[in-house]
Amino acid sequence: MSLFSVLSIGSSGMAAQRARAELLAENLANAETTRTPEGGPYRRKDVVFASTEIDSPFASAFSRELEAAGGVAVGDVITDMRDPELRYLPGHPDADAEGYVAFPRVNPAEDMVDLMGATRGYEANVASISAAKDMIERSLDLLK
Amino acid sequence: MLDRVAGQLERYMDLLSARQKLVASNIANADTPGYRTRDLDFQGEFEAAAGLTPEVVPVAGLPVKNDGNNVSLDREARLLSENAMRFQVASSLMRTQIHTLQTAITGGGQSE
Numbered sequence A: 001m002s003l004f005s006v007l008s009i010g011s012s013g014m015a016a017q018r019a020r021a022e023l024l025a026e027n028l029a030n031a032e033t034t035r036t037p038e039g040g041p042y043r044r045k046d047v048v049f050a051s052t053e054i055d056s057p058f059a060s061a062f063s064r065e066l067e068a069a070g071g072v073a074v075g076d077v078i079t080d081m082r083d084p085e086l087r088y089l090p091g092h093p094d095a096d097a098e099g100y101v102a103f104p105r106v107n108p109a110e111d112m113v114d115l116m117g118a119t120r121g122y123e124a125n126v127a128s129i130s131a132a133k134d135m136i137e138r139s140l141d142l143l144k
Numbered sequence B: 001m002l003d004r005v006a007g008q009l010e011r012y013m014d015l016l017s018a019r020q021k022l023v024a025s026n027i028a029n030a031d032t033p034g035y036r037t038r039d040l041d042f043q044g045e046f047e048a049a050a051g052l053t054p055e056v057v058p059v060a061g062l063p064v065k066n067d068g069n070n071v072s073l074d075r076e077a078r079l080l081s082e083n084a085m086r087f088q089v090a091s092s093l094m095r096t097q098i099h100t101l102q103t104a105i106t107g108g109g110q111s112e
Helices: A005-029 A061-066 A108-141 B004-028 B042-047 B074-105
Strands: A047-051 A071-079 A085-088 A102-103 B037-040 B056-058
Touching: A005 A047, A005 A108, A005 B004, A061 B056, A071 A102, A071 B037, A071 B074, A108 B004, A108 B074, B004 B042, B037 B042
Parallel strands: none
Antiparallel strands: A047 A071, A085 A102, B037 B056
């Protein structure tokens, strides 16, 4: 039954959007972080989504034919390699010889807007799951 | 299945599920760079002989965003609820068909 794979597609979308939201939250949390294990200030991260084939446990060979269009997954996490923002803070412990501190190039407004996008994307996937669930329930009602 | 009407209904519901899957897939890929909206020619497929695998076609005429993606969440949300409602109608009709058959089997007596 191809309706069950709608659930898999929806959940793949939810997982991908959640991963995106996690990275955005990480960016916001680290907007002022000047020390990282790799050294230097924190660098902004973002996801690139890639469409994938859905591996539904119930999928038959026939329904797999239909699944050319599949789910989504995080294809890549990209790190923003732009030069850090230099702020003149001579008293800061991480200041260089001239008194400049390298801060992450994170624009909270940009991340907040992306976070809203991720939330909306998540909601849209939830809607597709509940629509499919409703259709499955309707089909089951035929047996009553 | 039961008769021609029920067979048509079954085909209709199959097509609706196939379409719902494409809609879900489009929604899931709303932020995938380069992804193009996919759909099936619903009317054409329904008129075609039953039992064939519906052909998935790209949707033309949607504005393409900077990342090459052309998924319109508004269009997909509309299709999502439209499909679910059509399915609801079809399943209610199918239920009536099954009930008619049940009545025939039980000779109009108590079916419970």
